[in-house]
Amino acid sequence: MRTPEELISFTCSALDEVRSRPPLVQCLTNSVVVNFTANVLLSLGAAPAMVDIPGEAGAFARIASGLLVNLGTPAAEHRDAMVEAVTAANDAGTPWVLDPVAVGFLPVRTPLAFALRDLRPTVVRGNASEIIALAGAGSGGRGVDSSDEVDAALAAAYALAGMTGGVIAVSGPVDIITDGRELVRIDNGHPLLTRVTGGGCALGAVMAAFAAVDDDRFATTVAAATVYTVAAELAAESAAGPSSFAVAFVDALATVTAQDIARRAVLR
Amino acid sequence: MRTPEELISFTCSALDEVRSRPPLVQCLTNSVVVNFTANVLLSLGAAPAMVDIPGEAGAFARIASGLLVNLGTPAAEHRDAMVEAVTAANDAGTPWVLDPVAVGFLPVRTPLAFALRDLRPTVVRGNASEIIALAGAGSGGRGVDSSDEVDAALAAAYALAGMTGGVIAVSGPVDIITDGRELVRIDNGHPLLTRVTGGGCALGAVMAAFAAVDDDRFATTVAAATVYTVAAELAAESAAGPSSFAVAFVDALATVTAQDIARRAVLR
Amino acid sequence: MRTPEELISFTCSALDEVRSRPPLVQCLTNSVVVNFTANVLLSLGAAPAMVDIPGEAGAFARIASGLLVNLGTPAAEHRDAMVEAVTAANDAGTPWVLDPVAVGFLPVRTPLAFALRDLRPTVVRGNASEIIALAGAGSGGRGVDSSDEVDAALAAAYALAGMTGGVIAVSGPVDIITDGRELVRIDNGHPLLTRVTGGGCALGAVMAAFAAVDDDRFATTVAAATVYTVAAELAAESAAGPSSFAVAFVDALATVTAQDIARRAVLR
Numbered sequence: 001m002r003t004p005e006e007l008i009s010f011t012c013s014a015l016d017e018v019r020s021r022p023p024l025v026q027c028l029t030n031s032v033v034v035n036f037t038a039n040v041l042l043s044l045g046a047a048p049a050m051v052d053i054p055g056e057a058g059a060f061a062r063i064a065s066g067l068l069v070n071l072g073t074p075a076a077e078h079r080d081a082m083v084e085a086v087t088a089a090n091d092a093g094t095p096w097v098l099d100p101v102a103v104g105f106l107p108v109r110t111p112l113a114f115a116l117r118d119l120r121p122t123v124v125r126g127n128a129s130e131i132i133a134l135a136g137a138g139s140g141g142r143g144v145d146s147s148d149e150v151d152a153a154l155a156a157a158y159a160l161a162g163m164t165g166g167v168i169a170v171s172g173p174v175d176i177i178t179d180g181r182e183l184v185r186i187d188n189g190h191p192l193l194t195r196v197t198g199g200g201c202a203l204g205a206v207m208a209a210f211a212a213v214d215d216d217r218f219a220t221t222v223a224a225a226t227v228y229t230v231a232a233e234l235a236a237e238s239a240a241g242p243s244s245f246a247v248a249f250v251d252a253l254a255t256v257t258a259q260d261i262a263r264r265a266v267l268r
Numbered sequence: 269m270r271t272p273e274e275l276i277s278f279t280c281s282a283l284d285e286v287r288s289r290p291p292l293v294q295c296l297t298n299s300v301v302v303n304f305t306a307n308v309l310l311s312l313g314a315a316p317a318m319v320d321i322p323g324e325a326g327a328f329a330r331i332a333s334g335l336l337v338n339l340g341t342p343a344a345e346h347r348d349a350m351v352e353a354v355t356a357a358n359d360a361g362t363p364w365v366l367d368p369v370a371v372g373f374l375p376v377r378t379p380l381a382f383a384l385r386d387l388r389p390t391v392v393r394g395n396a397s398e399i400i401a402l403a404g405a406g407s408g409g410r411g412v413d414s415s416d417e418v419d420a421a422l423a424a425a426y427a428l429a430g431m432t433g434g435v436i437a438v439s440g441p442v443d444i445i446t447d448g449r450e451l452v453r454i455d456n457g458h459p460l461l462t463r464v465t466g467g468g469c470a471l472g473a474v475m476a477a478f479a480a481v482d483d484d485r486f487a488t489t490v491a492a493a494t495v496y497t498v499a500a501e502l503a504a505e506s507a508a509g510p511s512s513f514a515v516a517f518v519d520a521l522a523t524v525t526a527q528d529i530a531r532r533a534v535l536r
Numbered sequence: 537m538r539t540p541e542e543l544i545s546f547t548c549s550a551l552d553e554v555r556s557r558p559p560l561v562q563c564l565t566n567s568v569v570v571n572f573t574a575n576v577l578l579s580l581g582a583a584p585a586m587v588d589i590p591g592e593a594g595a596f597a598r599i600a601s602g603l604l605v606n607l608g609t610p611a612a613e614h615r616d617a618m619v620e621a622v623t624a625a626n627d628a629g630t631p632w633v634l635d636p637v638a639v640g641f642l643p644v645r646t647p648l649a650f651a652l653r654d655l656r657p658t659v660v661r662g663n664a665s666e667i668i669a670l671a672g673a674g675s676g677g678r679g680v681d682s683s684d685e686v687d688a689a690l691a692a693a694y695a696l697a698g699m700t701g702g703v704i705a706v707s708g709p710v711d712i713i714t715d716g717r718e719l720v721r722i723d724n725g726h727p728l729l730t731r732v733t734g735g736g737c738a739l740g741a742v743m744a745a746f747a748a749v750d751d752d753r754f755a756t757t758v759a760a761a762t763v764y765t766v767a768a769e770l771a772a773e774s775a776a777g778p779s780s781f782a783v784a785f786v787d788a789l790a791t792v793t794a795q796d797i798a799r800r801a802v803l804r
Contacts, residue, residue: 248780
């Protein structure tokens with residue numbers, strides 16, 4: 001069990017790593033947030049590549065540094081590409097993040113989410129409703145908004161970590177991250193992040209970028225969420241509304257420093 | 269026939285309603301504007317959900333508060349999902365908005381638009397060319413820009429209202445809204461709204477959000493257009509060009525007040 | 537061989553033409569940048585139309601002023617629409633721009649890019665890796681980032697111009713444009729353009745807009761790249777990061793003047 005101070009120190013180093021390599025992050029994500037997600041990665045210093053068609057998704061997943069699979073608008077061709085990419089990622093050792101958007105109620109994505117869960121994602125990121133549904137409990141949410149409390153997802157997160165052998169990140173007013181052994185709560189972030197579409201989805205891509213720079217995926221996932229939520233706080237200081245916040249947030253991902261993180265991060 | 273003052277008063281109440289519920293708005297819209305549309309809804313205070321695949325679109329339309337069907341980039345899978353969603357919406361009583369982008373000339377979307385028209389949308393929103401074409405007159409425009417004058421669409425709007433039994437909204441320098449009995453012209457708005465892609469399309473989504481809060485769909489459609497065009501005027505005051513306008517506009521949807529509307533709205 | 541001064545003078549006239557007609561630019565482009573591309577065109581003063589489905593793409597290409605085909609996320613339906621649109625464009629004399637994103641390594645788009653190359657695009661725009669790969673040399677890049685030096689692509693650009701009979705534009709820190717006879721290097725631009733997704737892709741659309749206003753496609757391609765990169769420099773003066781840069785850049789495309797171009801353009 002590392003201390004918050006150790007994890008914050010790791011976060012600062014990992015941010016440097018992301019900016020200096022940079023990792024090539026393949027995203028199979030939904031049509032709503034694909035532009036925002038690419039811009040978040042570019043601003044952070046990573047290299048996005050939205051290679052999302054069957055016949056290419058697998059080939060690319062073998063050479064990518066990290067992979068995001070987000071189920072927000074799972075068209076038939078994308079569903080095939082997701083399975084192809086994940087299979088290749090597992091074969092090649094590429095870390096991958098599953099974001100099971102709105103799993104539970106919707107009849108196409110729900111069985112796909114369970115099938116992908118059973119392929120053992122390196123990281124699962126969702127809101128409380130989604131984590132509960134993916135663990136096989138509850139009925140899921142109606143969309144990207146969580147109707148359960150984050151803390152209520154804690155048992156589900158532990159159960160899911162047991163199923164996947166990976167890291168589970170529950171987004172909410174307080175973020176919870178666990179690998180079934182260690183557990184961290186992150187008290188950073190800002191409500192405006194929930195007023196920008198992709199505010200949660202793009203975090204999954206950032207987790208894939210950080211997963212590429214170190215094999216300690218509990219720590220890289222904590223690092224991703226910490227950098228992301230601290231940048232949100234910096235952006236909120238100058239925002240006049242959701243859209244100026246989004247602009248300032250993407251800017252902040254390019255400029256956030258180790259000092260900002262050391263000064264602001266609240267892990268417990 | 270209500271007075272402009274009565275409609276403006278209704279608009280202020282309806283805006284409060286949208287922000288306090290908030291309505292869950294399903295959007296089947298085009299790939300160009302899907303991100304902007306979701307951000308417009310989020311900033312306004314509504315909850316967007318872009319559930320747009322066959323097998324899910326219908327199930328979601330049953331629980332959604334409102335539905336938008338926009339024909340901008342109607343891929344085959346989306347066309348199937350649109351019919352599925354509209355059928356379910358009609359069955360469940362979910363109000364829905366049809367935006368027949370570029371109907372008239374283009375050979376795939378035009379018969380689809382007519383078929384959807386005959387399913388009796390709660391609201392149709394388009395520019396003058398599109399309303400004329402959907403009423404079965406004229407040849408439609410080349411795209412989202414209107415080449416007919418808004419007033420020239422008046423007869424078509426009345427005819428279309430007769431066909432659908434719903435509300436028809438004609439967007440242009442002056443917006444015209446009628447249900448075949450009442451008629452309002454809205455003199456608000458700003459030309460910069462035509463320099464942002466989705467400036468018209470996202471209004472259809474806002475009309476779906478407002479339709480969810482009251483059964484008086486003539487009044488909710490007027491309210492949506494009034495809030496939207498007043499926010500555009502507020503945004504234009506600080507804009508340096510089309511993109512800073514778009515940012516300020518989305519911000520303004522979060523901050524526009526009943527006082528702004530009472531002070532600025534010009535209905536006649 | 538025209539002098540840089542002659543080309544700059546042409547650029548200013550062509551910008552006036554684009555703003556006064558305006559050209560109707562059909563874009564079959566990738567899902568990541570489709571919104572940004574439309575906004576770039578609208579801000580510049582052109583009329584974008586993302587008509588991208590089989591059954592409509594060809595009909596529209598016959599009436600469009602210019603066409604962009606970008607291979608970034610080539611879904612099956614889009615691939616069919618691309619071939620349909622290009623065939624119609626060639627038949628109707630509509631100028632078209634090919635952007636062979638990530639050609640070389642990826643197994644679906646690579647044969648499509650070669651097939652489209654052989655249909656003789658009016659303009660090919662890519663980074664050095666892509667131009668080298670499309671000429672049949674090298675293995676291409678991993679995505680939109682070029683890993684070859686722009687100057688190293690010079691021989692490939694000449695070879696490709698010979699194959700297509702058209703103009704080849706190599707984007708990079710220095711842009712190179714040749715039709716196999718004339719050659720220009722453009723020293724304008726800003727590194728922030730590489731931190732915004734679509735920074736390169738939208739330039740292809742702008743080249744299609746400019747190709748619509750004059751048959752001298754070497755000069756219109758130079759004009760497009762010059763206006764675009766000068767606007768980037770103007771935007772960078774006020775940017776705090778990649779996203780505020782993107783906003784200022786789109787604004788600048790609406791406001792950039794002949795004087796800005798005359799004062800800043802560095803062609804050689």
